[in-house]
Amino acid sequence: MAMEIIKPPSEYGDRYEMGAMAGAVMAASGIKGAAAVLHAVQGCTIEVVHLRQAGPVIAGNYMPIKETNMGPMESVHGRNVPLIAQMGRELVRERAKQKPELVFVFTGDGPSIIEDDIARAAAIIAEENGVKAIPIDTAAFLGEYSRGTEMVLNAILDHYCKGQPVEERKGINIVAPHLMGSDNWPDDIEEIKRLLRAADVPINHVLFQNISVSQLPEISRAKRNYILSGEDLAEFEERCEDMGMPVWGQDLVLPVGIHNTEEWYTKLAETFGDVKKARAQMDEDMKLVKARTKLEYNASWMLTGMFGKRTAVLGPAPMAAAIARSMFFDFNMRPVVVGLLGLSDEAFQRAEKQLAEMADYLDFEVMENPSYYAWGEKLRKTGVVFAVGHRVDHHLVEGYGIPHVSMTGPYFMSHWDRIPWPYMGIRGSLYLIQEFWKGTNKAIRQTELWQMNRYRSQDEIAAESGNGRKPRAKAPAKARARKAK
């Protein structure tokens, strides 16, 4: 039994990885009272604005944004300080009833290269509107989604926490829920918070979710920062160390499914809370799972129908690893291909260490940052019953005739789920049953053949024998004669 690791080509990449501006906006969107001016071209801003109005809204906040949508004039001539300041003014004017307290200025690639003076623009916004304004260069060539998140984390520590007196350390900060890699992160973070509270693990703040600008200085009073991303956020970590609240827990598996939750919850409770209470909570939650499944014929059908199914998972490293482990340990499935998406060696190493626990019992391949083509071809050649992935690889995978279930990646467009229930925790296993069964069932039900083999009347058969298309009208005699010539 073995785990084989496949490295990506070094010359190119083709995967879903939004840039720093997207990560920065996602982080800032969790701060109530924050707003942002995006100084970038329209393609960048339209995507980032859509990201902002998806997951963060479900998580509790809608951050106002104004964009400069710079065109050729602004990109070539630069000198866009007045334009950025104007957007800041409009942003504050439009929100007169609930004036923003903190305005970020984020940039895309163009303004970064032409070196627009965003510091001066932010100073003008601050002075004119009586708000705090923080400029951050979030060009995509400076870093990706997690780097943008880190830039905002750093800026908040620098502007609000440095030099704050800490009389008593209170609980842990939970950092970057949108970096977990779950497309259900707004509900997952709620479940994580519920479980931690139940085990007496005190939570200082979630960075960032439902935190007001006035609460930002409280961040520095935490004991630890539990980072939910597999990536190393080196500069943030350094700052946290300096403030006496080191980072913690990046090696910990995410609580997807029963086995992972037991491991995760026990570790957290041992370190910060009460293990007995954690166990009691797990027992309590398991009662609900049992009530929805035990002696219920359909559930037995689903749970055993999934056994042995060969599957694939593609997603940000921590989430993909956790889902694959749950598939194997909880559902007796065979996650034979796992695609890990990440930026740093550490992210891959952490996820692969977690996956290695399956290696004694299952042969499987791990692809680091596979291109979409490599991923699709691997699934085709390996043969999998269904694949879990992002929304954006849905039609890649189904284009190979393989059912697809979207569970990883950011919460974004086409996330149709309206039911507030997590993937994570013991209770989340009910959701997993449903999603994994969707994939399994789709493979079992051969809908394409139904279409081909449904009943047809004599008339229909006759119509179809003419290629399914009405016979072409005859061309006039003149044209036919010309063609014949």
Place this chain on the structure above:
Amino acid sequence: MTRCGFGKGDPGKTRILTANEKKWKSKLEGDPEYEIIPMSELYPTLPPADAYDQYEKRCGHADAAVWCKLMMTHEMTEMLRDVVVVLHGTLHCNSCVRNFHSDRFGDYGHGFAHFPTTSIDRRQVVFGGEKELAAAIRAVYRDYKPNLIIVLPGCAMSLVQDDMQRVCAQAQAELGIRVYYFPCAGYEDRPTGLIIEKVTQMWVDLMDDPKEVDPEAVNILGANREVYWPHVRGAEGKPRPNPYPSDAEELGRMIESLGLRVHRVLMASGGDYNYIRTAPEAAINTVLCGTWAFPIAQLMEKRWGTKLIYNELPLGLEANDKFMRLLGAATGREKLAEEVIAREHEAIMPVWNKTKEMCAGKVCIMGGMGNRTGSYLRLCKDLGMDVIYIPAYPEMGFCHDEAIKAKRVDWDYFLADGFDPVVLRLKDGVPRDFHKFYLPVLMNKLGLRNEDLVYMYNDFSPYAGQIEPSNIAYVNTSTHLRRRPFYPSRAVGYRGTEGFCLDIIDAIKAAQRKKWPTLYTRIYSK
């Protein structure tokens, strides 16, 4: 002159306002912000779409967050199946393209687009990334074995001026397949219509000189994002697997009813590189969406003399009849065209007449850019409604004063064809604000009641709690969300017109309810 169909518009003639239009004009008399003016009067006063400074002065800074030039260019390439597009840029650009243009565009039936990217970082921004691009092209050829590689730039590598043209030329010589570079960085242009007009050049560049021209072969141009089922790989002999014919298929049905052959449907998904390069072998170009089609048709006309049937997105009886007559005249099938028209009229008339009856005295106010908005408004006019064009997409949250000129190919057509709607706009000097185009605001201004209006929305309606389907007829005009079995979604052709009329009838009936509001309204109402 190889174009057919220059219309009946007379630029020297003053537009006479209808009774309703006069009433609205008088209501806005003295209004400090709004004015109502026929398009034929406004249009000549508008600066070119890329006169950014002049628009800044006239109506303030552009507020449009729409797809950038890279995304629009990539959209065109998605419909070719044996082509790989290499992006010289960041993974961020790649992912932005994926969010809409790869994921949601799958709704039209395209295969997944592969988009290997050089994934540049600050090193390439400082030192240049030509070597990395060359290596990526080689690796892509090794791994994907495509018939054509197209190279597109992101903003960063365009701004630092990597010589991508040269890298592509070298790669082409080395690999023995075409490696085509098209400059399309996001910052290069802003208004969508202007972007489209420029990027359509790419398709003509990919075409070869024809060996032979078939006089009975007809191309359909501007079938943006669609699938033309008869040309889909493996479709031969099989019926469409779902009951949603594309608009191109409806136009194809009409073309074939004259005994002509549909040669190429561009840019409908269903073709390989060879499919597009042989497009000039058709004698005639027809138009589905003018924004995408007219620039291609004009270039093909210039290069190969391909005859253009000058007709925009045919919605409604008048536009479809005109299309059939022009095509009939261009191919010596005038009599047959009249027979087909009579047959189609017979089929559609019961629904058409009923819709006219139900729409009598109603008004349609529609925002948008050019082709589809103009075509829907023209259809409404054809149905006897009064129509108002607004230069904004309040649904999407932006104004687009530049869009009229950016979609000049469409508005040139409509005006030349005698379709001249009134425009309700903010006066020069009033800074643009899409909130000012919210329908309830405009209805108040014009004194319109709920029952006066047919509301045509696109992706979604922002008026929950204010404009409610149980009060006002709600008709979806989105190409990807509108699905009425057996009818094409853009309402093209006679069948499309019939399907759209049926939607209008259903919506007007539902709006007579006047009670039990929808959940959408309940969510947003206080």
